[in-house]
Amino acid sequence: MVIVDINEYDKLKASLKLMSQLAEGEQAGKEKGWMTIEEVEAELGIDNG
Template identity: 65%
Template sequence: MPNIKPVSDLRNYNEVLRDVAAGEPVFLTKNGRGRYALVDIADYEKMQATIKLMSQLAEGEKAGREKGWLAVEEVEKNLGV
């Protein structure tokens, strides 16, 4: 179950931060609508790494479609394997 709190609860930020755990973000609302998410730093870093990897994979796929794919043998030769 998501942990949702009004942003006004930040007046007692220690209590709010205590509720943040790996895999369990705290969502803050403002005027009854979702506004912010507090996440554990390890989760944040994992999300950023995932976004970077997905972006690089998309670039590679685009290059493959535009410039053509390499055969496994060509890749091994280029890498000296």
């Protein structure tokens, strides 16, 4: 059992979620290949023209 400030606990949970999502993204990149910046911008609907 640990006593932790609720704000610190929330930060820890957010950090763990982010690390998990980054690991999933890295795994997907390794399995499916990486996207170029142009592909990412097109996927997000960003027009840099």
